[in-house]
Amino acid sequence: MEEPSLAERDVLTKRESGVTDASPMRLRMEALIKEKQKEIVQAIEQVDGKNFLVDTWDRASGGGGISCVLQEGNVFEKAGVNISVVYGKLPRAAILRMRSDHKALDPDVESLDYFAAGLSVVMHPKNPMAPTVHFNYRYFETANPDGSQNAWWFGGGCDLTPCYLFDEDAIHFHKTIKEACDKHDKAYYPRFKAWCDKYFHNKHRGEARGIGGIFFDDLDETEKDQEQLFSFVQDCLNAFLPQYLPIVNRRKDMPYTEKEKQWQQIRRGRYVEFNLVHDRGTSFGLLTPGARVESILMSLPLEARWQYMHEPEKGSKEERCLNVLKNPQEWV
Amino acid sequence: MEEPSLAERDVLTKRESGVTDASPMRLRMEALIKEKQKEIVQAIEQVDGKNFLVDTWDRASGGGGISCVLQEGNVFEKAGVNISVVYGKLPRAAILRMRSDHKALDPDVESLDYFAAGLSVVMHPKNPMAPTVHFNYRYFETANPDGSQNAWWFGGGCDLTPCYLFDEDAIHFHKTIKEACDKHDKAYYPRFKAWCDKYFHNKHRGEARGIGGIFFDDLDETEKDQEQLFSFVQDCLNAFLPQYLPIVNRRKDMPYTEKEKQWQQIRRGRYVEFNLVHDRGTSFGLLTPGARVESILMSLPLEARWQYMHEPEKGSKEERCLNVLKNPQEWV
Numbered sequence: 164m165e166e167p168s169l170a171e172r173d174v175l176t177k178r179e180s181g182v183t184d185a186s187p188m189r190l191r192m193e194a195l196i197k198e199k200q201k202e203i204v205q206a207i208e209q210v211d212g213k214n215f216l217v218d219t220w221d222r223a224s225g226g227g228g229i230s231c232v233l234q235e236g237n238v239f240e241k242a243g244v245n246i247s248v249v250y251g252k253l254p255r256a257a258i259l260r261m262r263s264d265h266k267a268l269d270p271d272v273e274s275l276d277y278f279a280a281g282l283s284v285v286m287h288p289k290n291p292m293a294p295t296v297h298f299n300y301r302y303f304e305t306a307n308p309d310g311s312q313n314a315w316w317f318g319g320g321c322d323l324t325p326c327y328l329f330d331e332d333a334i335h336f337h338k339t340i341k342e343a344c345d346k347h348d349k350a351y352y353p354r355f356k357a358w359c360d361k362y363f364h365n366k367h368r369g370e371a372r373g374i375g376g377i378f379f380d381d382l383d384e385t386e387k388d389q390e391q392l393f394s395f396v397q398d399c400l401n402a403f404l405p406q407y408l409p410i411v412n413r414r415k416d417m418p419y420t421e422k423e424k425q426w427q428q429i430r431r432g433r434y435v436e437f438n439l440v441h442d443r444g445t446s447f448g449l450l451t452p453g454a455r456v457e458s459i460l461m462s463l464p465l466e467a468r469w470q471y472m473h474e475p476e477k478g479s480k481e482e483r484c485l486n487v488l489k490n491p492q493e494w495v
Numbered sequence: 496m497e498e499p500s501l502a503e504r505d506v507l508t509k510r511e512s513g514v515t516d517a518s519p520m521r522l523r524m525e526a527l528i529k530e531k532q533k534e535i536v537q538a539i540e541q542v543d544g545k546n547f548l549v550d551t552w553d554r555a556s557g558g559g560g561i562s563c564v565l566q567e568g569n570v571f572e573k574a575g576v577n578i579s580v581v582y583g584k585l586p587r588a589a590i591l592r593m594r595s596d597h598k599a600l601d602p603d604v605e606s607l608d609y610f611a612a613g614l615s616v617v618m619h620p621k622n623p624m625a626p627t628v629h630f631n632y633r634y635f636e637t638a639n640p641d642g643s644q645n646a647w648w649f650g651g652g653c654d655l656t657p658c659y660l661f662d663e664d665a666i667h668f669h670k671t672i673k674e675a676c677d678k679h680d681k682a683y684y685p686r687f688k689a690w691c692d693k694y695f696h697n698k699h700r701g702e703a704r705g706i707g708g709i710f711f712d713d714l715d716e717t718e719k720d721q722e723q724l725f726s727f728v729q730d731c732l733n734a735f736l737p738q739y740l741p742i743v744n745r746r747k748d749m750p751y752t753e754k755e756k757q758w759q760q761i762r763r764g765r766y767v768e769f770n771l772v773h774d775r776g777t778s779f780g781l782l783t784p785g786a787r788v789e790s791i792l793m794s795l796p797l798e799a800r801w802q803y804m805h806e807p808e809k810g811s812k813e814e815r816c817l818n819v820l821k822n823p824q825e826w827v
Contacts, residue, residue, distance in 0.1 A: 216803070232803045241803070367781040367788050428798070435799075436792075439771035440781065449699040449772065456699050457804050460768075465802065466760070467767075469795040471548070471564045471573070 169276045169306045170225025170250035188315065188389055189278045192302040192396075196246050196282035197229075199400045203244050203284060204231050206404050210411060211236040215244065220455060225250030226278075230458045234465065238293075238415045242286040243461035249279045253305060264381040267314035268305060275313065276306040283444075284403070285462040286411075291427035293414035294325035294332060295373070295434065296407050297462070299444065300396050317392050318380035319399060320355065321406065322363050324373030326430040327423070328484045330494075332410045333374045337494035340377055343402040347395040348387070352495075355379045360491040365437050370488040372437045426481050428468035435467050501608040501638045502557025502582035520647065520721055521610045524634040524728075528578050528614035529561070531732045535576050535616065536563050538736050542743060543568040547576065552787060557582030558610075562790045566797065570625075570747045574618040575793035581611045585637060596713040599646040600637060607645065608638040615776075616735070617794040618743075623759035625746035626657035626664060627705070627766065628739045629794070631776065632728050649724050650712035651731060652687065653738065654695050656705030656766060658759040660816045662826075664742045665706045669826035672709055675734040679727040680719075684827075687711045692823040697769050702820040704769045758813050760800035767799050 167175070173189060180186070182194045204215050213236035221227035226248035233242040253261075253275045262268045269275070281301030288295070300319035307313045323336045337356070344351035355377035363372040377399075382392050438445050448459035475481030499507070505522060512518070514526045536547050545568035553559035558580035565574040585593075585607045594600045601607065613633030620627070632651035639645045655668045669688070676683035687709035695704040709731075714724050770777050780791040807813035 218804075234803050241801075243803075367786070432795070435767060436771065439768065440778075446772075454699070460801060461803055463764070463801040466798065466800050468798050469573075469792060470797065471566050471575075471793055472550070472789050 166308070167310075168225060168250065169278060169310055172310050173225075173250075173278075187312070188302065188393065189280065189304055191393065192280050193248055195397060195400070196280060196300070199403075200229065200231065200244055200246050200282055203404065206408065207233065207239070207242055207244070207286070210408065210415070211238045211242070213237055215242075218458075222249060223453065224252075226280075228455065228458060230455070230461065232461055236289075238288055238290075238411065240287045240289045240465040241461070241463075243284065243458075245283045245458050245461060247279075247281060247283075247458070249277075251277055251279075253277045258305075261314075265314045265316065265383060267383075269307075269313065278302075278304045278306070281319075282400070283462070286407075287431070287464045288411060288415060290415050290417060291326045291419050291423045292329075292417040293411050294323050295431075295464070296323055296411075297321065298376075298399075298403055300400055302396075314383065315389065316381050316383040317396050318382065319396060320359055320362070320376060320378030321399070321403065322359055322373050322376035322378070323407075323410075324430070324434060325484065326427045327480055328374070328487055329414070332414070333492075333494045335410060336374075336376065336406050339406040340399065340402050341495050343398040344377065344395075346398060347391065351379075351395075352377065356493075363437065364441070365433060366441065368433065368436070370433070370485065371491050372434065372488075374487060374494070375491060425468065425470075426475070428466055429470055429473055431464040431467040432469045435463055438462055498640070499642075500557060500582065501610060501642055504642050505557075505582075505610075519644065520634065520725065521612065521636055523725065524612050525580055527729060527732070528612060528632070531735075532561065532563065532576055532578050532614055535736065538740065539565065539571070539574055539576070539618070542740065542747070543570045543574070545569055547574075550790075554581060555785065556584075558612075560787065560790060562787070562793065564793055568621075570620055570622075570743065572619045572621045572797040573793070575616065575790075577615045577790050577793060579611075579613060579615075579790065581609075583609055583611075585609045590637075593646075597646045597648065597715060599715075601639075601645065610634075610636045610638070613651075614732070615794070618739075619763070619796045620743060620747060622747050622749060623658045623751050623755045624661075624749040625743050626655050627763075627796075628655055628743075629653065630708075630731075630735055632732055634728075646715065647721065648713050648715040649728050650714065651728060652691055652694070652708060652710035653731070653735065654691055654705050654708035654710070655739075655742075656762070657816065658762045659755070659812055660706070660819055661746070664746070665824075665826045667742060668706075668708065668738050671738040672731070672734050673827050675730040676709065676727075678730060679723065683711075683727075684709065688825075695769065696773070697765060698773065700765065700768070702765070702817065703823050704766065704820075706819060706826070707823060757800065758807075760798055761802055761805055763796040763799040764801045767795055770794055 182190045208214055215231040215233045218230045228247040231244040233239055255273055258268050283299040285297045298321035302317050304315040305313040341352040359375045359378035362378045448454050514522045540546055547563040547565045550562045560579040563576040565571055587605055590600055613631055615631040617629045630653035634649050636647040637645040673684040691707045691710035694710045780786050
């Protein structure tokens with residue numbers, strides 16, 4: 164008889180013992196992101212007044228996802244809150260690539276079972292004064308043939324993309340996530356803020372996608388123990404609503420002109436450029452066999468615009484925003 | 496004294512003897528695409544009634560470009576007719592990659608001077624009944640240290656992207672380019688039509704970008720002699736206006752609904768996906784140091800839309816178009 168797969172073992176564990184603090188990290192992370200997805204969906208529905216569409220699907224090799232999308236709402240042009248849980252096989256080439264960051268990976272096997280789970284949020288408000296927000300927090304694990312844990316790591320981050328820059332919004336967004344970081348390690352915020360500025364960069368334009376936040380990847384036992392990192396990611400997830408709700412609430416009903424809406428659409432074009440040209444998560448997703456394309460591309464705005472040689476007027480609010488994107492700032 | 500660069504030699508040759516049939520192919524290709532750019536710009540201005548914006552620029556290492564863009568015209572939402580002429584240095588890694596297709600490339604040098612010249616056209620009409628059209632024809636050459644020709648090849652193609660499918664348009668577009676191909680080699684059209692269907696494919700969606708045309712690359716001395724291939728590319732360029740003008744003229748004033756306009760915007764989103772995710776020319780361009788980003792991205796439409804889980808109605812015209820994109824057809 165064949166050994167049960169990691170996915171089959173996990174289904175069995177959940178059925179027999181539920182998920183507790185003593186469960187494998189895979190199951191605890193899955194439970195956490197499901198709970199956070201519900202909280203965020205509820206809070207955003209309250210702001211918007213319209214409900215999310217919920218799609219649930221299973222993957223043939225184990226796992227699945229829940230995509231919650233709110234489209235053409237009152238406050239949000241498009242908002243997506245997605246969970247995905249993947250059980251798959253990592254081929255040898257991918258193992259060798261990943262070994263540079265994770266020495267625990269066994270270089271002598273042909274393939275490894277892996278598990279990946281994450282929660283991704285992208286919200287594009289209608290009002291050009293209200294910024295787009297994004298976060299993703301994820302956990303990755305590989306398994307030994309007997310199902311025990313081989314290598315594991317956490318990754319994630321959050322960033323804010325305004326079309327019009329209100330300093331108080333940028334300061335609030337950064338301050339809130341800095342507090343979450345500081346609880347765990349005073350070095351985290353400066354280190355992950357710089358990583359974020361480097362990652363969310365539209366290299367071909369020489370501009371940042373937005374005004375940043377934090378970004379981290381490959382946090383494993385060489386960083387801190389698993390329990391401490393899980394607790395850090397929990398605090399990052401908990402920071403999201405306090406980070407973003409006050410901002411969207413004070414911007415969503417501001418007056419704006421047709422010209423300001425058009426500037427927003429041009430900035431949305433840049434968002435599309437980053438996601439399709441540079442974002443590793445999007446490329447990885449689109450190349451994964453059997454990927455759910457509509458869930459990956461829910462990050463794209465409802466509408467975008469490419470206007471040849473558009474330049475903001477000298478001394479305008481649009482120019483000021485662009486200058487900050489070209490020269491990332493410290494906000495706290 | 497340092498040897499003059501390829502770019503400097505070419506400037507000198509043009510100044511001293513002009514460009515004739517006896518000139519190096521570089522200069523003949525440059526002269527051809529400049530002439531064709533003028534013809535096409537004039538013809539499109541006549542259809543639209545609005546003039547193109549013309550930007551001319553030089554590259555520090557030699558060469559330069561002319562970008563002609565017509566934006567928010569009467570017939571065209573956005574139309575670009577671009578020339579670029581590049582003199583540069585091909586690093587060793589690029590030489591080794593290209594050697595698989597071109598044995599004439601010397602594998603034993605650290606770098607090679609190269610020349611590339613091409614004309615690119617993308618036109619997005621306003622009316623959703625009028626299809627988007629694209630073509631690019633280009634010539635590439637590497638030089639020996641004494642300035643003589645090392646390896647060379649031609650590449651290019653054209654394709655049509657309708658949102659609503661009129662069989663007569665697809666047949667006309669294919670028939671016209673097939674006639675240009677047949678004059679040179681009866682095998683060209685079937686071979687390059689299949690290559691086009693393969694290349695302009697949104698793999699992540701399992702759909703073609705449009706209803707195809709032709710595509711070819713790396714046509715060098717192992718295919719036909721240089722004079723014959725140049726004459727073939729000339730005929731392809733000459734085919735463009737007869738290929739496209741009758742189509743846009745019969746569609747540009749057709750009535751359409753708001754819903755049909757929205758379907759066009761969704762299809763424009765797919766066009767953006769192909770160009771930013773899959774198109775080799777766009778990625779190569781965006782990675783080239785000192786590239787003129789606005790000229791590369793003039794291929795993007797003025798506006799695009801991403802609507803989560805959009806599905807055309809059963810039996811609708813939109814569904815018929817999508818079915819053909821999923822199953823490329825023979826048109827002649």
